[in-house]
Amino acid sequence: MRRRAMREEAEAVDVATLLPPIRDADDAISEAFLAAVEAGLAEGPSDELRARLRDLHEADMGDLLEALPAEARVRLVETLGADFDFTALTELDETDRVGLLSHLPPLMVAEGIRTLESDDAVYILEDLDADDKAAILAHIPAPERVALQRSLDYPEESAGRRMQTDFIAVPPFWTVGRVLDYVQQTDDLPETFYEVFVVDPAYHLMGAVPLDRLLRTKRSVLVTAVKTERVQVVKASEDQEEVARTFERYNLVSAPVVDDAGRLVGVMTIDDVVDVIQEEADEDLRALAGVGSDEELSDTVAYTAKSRLPWLVVNLGTAFLAASIIDLFAVSIEKMVALAVLMPIVASMGGNAGNQTMTVAVRALATRDLGSHNARRIVLREVLVGLANGLALACLLGLIAALWFGNWQLGGVIACALVINMLAAGLFGILIPLTVHYFRQDPAVASGVFVTTVTDTVGFFAFLGLASLWFHLG
Amino acid sequence: MRRRAMREEAEAVDVATLLPPIRDADDAISEAFLAAVEAGLAEGPSDELRARLRDLHEADMGDLLEALPAEARVRLVETLGADFDFTALTELDETDRVGLLSHLPPLMVAEGIRTLESDDAVYILEDLDADDKAAILAHIPAPERVALQRSLDYPEESAGRRMQTDFIAVPPFWTVGRVLDYVQQTDDLPETFYEVFVVDPAYHLMGAVPLDRLLRTKRSVLVTAVKTERVQVVKASEDQEEVARTFERYNLVSAPVVDDAGRLVGVMTIDDVVDVIQEEADEDLRALAGVGSDEELSDTVAYTAKSRLPWLVVNLGTAFLAASIIDLFAVSIEKMVALAVLMPIVASMGGNAGNQTMTVAVRALATRDLGSHNARRIVLREVLVGLANGLALACLLGLIAALWFGNWQLGGVIACALVINMLAAGLFGILIPLTVHYFRQDPAVASGVFVTTVTDTVGFFAFLGLASLWFHLG
Structure with a gap:
């Protein structure tokens, strides 16, 4: 009896009177809030929960939707009805967004999309399949539909897709006062704006006036006198x-x-660009690791496995190349098995050093910090870094190997092989991304496999080759 | 005679009448412009070159300074004198910025810094050594110096260091009209601003009014009525x-x-944040490759080599661990040298698969997309992806190995070993970053070495162990 009462009390605290905070200490959606929402969706939400959900920031709503199971997402949107802000959908992974939208009535989606800024509307529509897109667009009145359609006609990932088509453009003969009055008296202005554009009758851009400058200028001044031309x-x-x-x-x-x-057809704002910057850095990182740029956490096992397989197959090819180098020295290894024990060390150290150099080069190329004006200096620097660290590590590696196998000559041989491979790692770690970039390919995608191939083959060849010569094993 | 005239003509074209474009097709500073600037600095710049340099955007000036040799940078700043916009220095690598500033007279630097927004001034001052900083601050009048000093007292990489200390704050009883008049009539306002803050007499923040909303509201309305409270x-x-x-x-x-x-002590704007976002993504990428987060292209060979060495030493340790696993099976390898040829393939495939999983996990943790609410699902997904790709690649690898060595049993053994290692790669590729994150460490820095250790040791142990058992080599 006591337990029952306590449980009811706890539930009352959860759902009705005092909702738990939305985020936990780790900044993720809290389990308690999630439970309260799921309970509320099952039993019909309390007024407090409904009010809380309605007032959620789009970003929090997006994260909440991500955290809910797929069926609960649909129910949440339907429960909130017109109170649901479709902007939250821009925060979802593509898979989740497309899945959720396909379970909502097209009329409801159309109404939700009409309340959005044009760039968000396009972002939500662009990934849908042609039928779903057409069904939704059919419920949107002609002028808005045409504007959306025009943005959708631009290529994927272009500025045309990301721009806002609502903006304020005024003729050059307007005074600052007239612009201020216009802004104050016109209703359907963009939700946020940072500048007013000056255009000629054919809508050619003549300049822009930032809002703060507009505010600081006398009302009688012509906008054309205060516009930024550059x-x-x-x-x-x-x-x-x-x-x-x-x-x-x-x-x-x-x-x-x-x-x-x-x-002038639109305006791009920094908030869209921030996402792009994040995405581009992410793409480089994923590409370097051989993960597809469009992979998302919400992807299925089958999709993920399939998208990662090609890179692994390529690596299998280079691994066989390295194996065939080892095979050249099979006789030497049979005579001196210590070579088999030590050879992966030389290859792996070269791989790591090559990866360091390559990562620096790939990012510097992406941010345009590395170019023809400093390429020569950076190549030289990387080779010398490879040489310096190669010499330092060779002493260490040679010493340990010599002590381990009680063979000073073996220590000397592996030390020499390491210096050679570290030099190769520095040289090719920078030359390969530069070459790939020169041929207008993305160095993040293609460099890794080449660099590993070089450091593996040079590593095995140098060590096994030097050992075979020195100990006359051939 | 003819040649002389042509050369003079060419020089005239370069330096005096028609300056080459500043950027080449690759978007880097063009060699031609660089040559024109260096020539101009040597002989005293033409009026046209001086005008061109004075009007350069700070970003272009920053890239130009980076592209010039160190002595030429100093000469360029001194030549332009008061026309040089110190904002350009925020675009330089730390090493280059500190180097350039140490060669300029402190008074000149102080005067340049006084023209900057406070966040840029702090950014330029913070990396200088204590003596240089003090020498420059001594030339700055007390009120400005105190404000800069206060920002510098905040910890490195904190909002206090990045904020602008100029902002517009008004009392709640002002009307929109009064705010607009104030903005129009006051001279020393921040260079750009996007909102006006409402504060109580003790400067506690009560709300904010974005400029566009200010423009759209009637002059008679109180700011407190239109302020955003959240x-x-x-x-x-x-x-x-x-x-x-x-x-x-x-x-x-x-x-x-x-x-x-x-x-209220300041305001942070998106342009500073964009740089931070870029830096953070870069840091993850570098950390994954074992490159220090503060390494810059302008660093010397010695500094770069020293900063990359620790990671390589750690990797040497794990490479020895893997080698000691191989050593356990030295007798097996002596009896069947094909094992030495094939064993790096199993380890390398596991390493690549583990790296894929780990990269996805590290970024998802950094962006808070991976958390307690979905960790279980993602761990399961990664294990299943490892299993699926392991099975697919095992067939391929087993077949090729069997054909190569004419030994179907060897093909079977390596196939089994690969499946085991790919499973381990998926499991530990996600568990290791999750664990590192759980202990509040940066998973990008520490995960890589653990994952490689696992995939190397499991790879060698599974393949050599299974082969020894199957072929009774032990």
Whole structure:
């Protein structure tokens, strides 16, 4: 009886009166809040829970949806109805977003999408399959639909897909006062904006006036007199990675987007770019490890396994190449089995050193810090670093190997082999990404396998070859 | 005579009348522009070159300085004098920035720094050694010096170091009209701002009004009526990584910074955060490859070699561990040398698969996408992915090995060993980062060496052990 009462009390605390905090100490959605939401969805949510869910920031709602099982996500959106802010969907993994949307009535999705800023609407629509997309677009009135369709016609990952199509553009003969009045009196302005654009009658961009400058200028001044002319402009067809680099380099908060004819068609803002910067750095990291750039935590076992397999098959090929080098010296190994014991050390040290150099090179190429003006110096530096660390480690490795096998000559041979392989690691660790980049390929994707191939084959060949010569094992 | 004239003409084109474009097709500083600048510095720059350099965007000036030799940098800054925008120094590598500043007169640096926004001034000062810093600060008048000093007193990489200390704060009883008039009539406002803060007399933050909302509100309305109350606040002592996550999650453009007593002391803006996001992603990538997070392209050979050596020494340790496993089976290898030829394949495949899993886990932990709510599912997924790819690759590897050595049993043994190692790679590739994260350490730094140790030892032990048992080699 006592237990029953306590449990009821605990439940009352959970669901009705005092909702647990949404995030735990680790900054993830808390188990307690998750349980409260699931209970609320099962029994019909209390007013307090409903109010709490309605007021959640889109980012928290997104994380909450991710943490819920797939069926509960659908129920949550349906329960909240018009109170559900579709912006939260932009925070979901692609798989989860597409899955959730396919279980919601197209009319409801269409209504939710109409409340969004145009870039978010496009982001949500772009990954859907053609039928779902058409069903939803059919419920959106013509002018809005045409605008969305136009953005969707730009290539994937282009500025045209990421831009906001709502912006404020004024003619050059307006005064600052008139612009301020216009902003104050017009209703359907973009939700947030940081600058007002000045355009000619054909919508060609003439300049931009940041809001803070607008505020600091006398009302009687013409906008054309205070506009910045050297505006960093983004082309709608430009790749988002290119756009991110421009934002980063010039510390932009927003930038006008123009079409091929130079007409203003939208604006890109920093919040979209932050995601791109994050994605691009992630892509490099994944590519270096041989993981597909579109892999997500929500992917299934089958999808994940299939996407990682090709890289492993390539590595199997290079591993066989290394094995065939070893096979050349099978007779030597039979005569002196210590060679088999020690040979992976030389290869692995070279692999690690090559990986260090390559990682630095790949990122420096991605951020354009490494280019023709400093390539020669960096190549030389990496070779000398390889040589320096090679000499230091060779002393250590040679000493340990000599003591282990009681054979000073073996220690000398492995030390020499290590220096050779560390030199090769430094040289090819930088030359390979530079070469891949020169041929306009992504060095993050293709360099790793080449560098490992070099350090494995050079490592085995140098050690086994030197040993065979020195000890006359051949 | 003819040649002389042509050369003069060419020089005229380079330096005087038609300067080459600053960036080449690869988006790096062009060799031609670099040559023109170096020539100009040697002979005294033409008016056109001087004008061009004066008007360069800080980002372009930063890249230009990086591309020039160290002595030329000093000469360039001295040549431009008061026309040189010290903001460009924030774009330099730390080593280059510190080197350049140590060659400039402290008075000149002090004057340059006074023209900067406070966050940029702190950024430039913080890396200098104590003497240089004191010499420069001595030339800065008391009120500004105290403000800089206060920012410098916050811990490294904290919001206090990155914040702007210029901001607009108004009392709650002001009307929107009064705020607009204040902004229009006051001279020493921050260079750019995106919101106006509402504070009580003790400077406790009461809310914020974004500029666009200010513009859209009637002049007679009180600011307190239009302020956003649910402002994402940053603590001055907070780590910049934490701040970046908040900006990213809530798509912020600026956020107020408060001290421990809740008083408004500054504002962080997205442009500083973008750099932090980039840095953090870079740090993960470098850590995974065993490269120090502070390594820069401008570092010397000695510094680079020294900073990369510890990781290589740790790897030497794990390589010896793997070698000692092989040594256990020295007798088996002597009897069947094919084992030595094939054994690196099993270890290397496991290493690659483990690296894939680990990379995904490390990034998911860093972005808080992986947490207690989904850890179990992801561990299971990774194990199953390891099993699936292990089975697929085992067939391939077994077949090739059997054909190569004309020994079907050897093919079977290596296939079994590969499945075991791929399972271990999936399991430990995810468990190790999770465990490191659980103990509040950075999984990017520590996981790699553990995962490689597991896949090497399991790989050699499984293959050599199974072979010894099967072929009775022991």
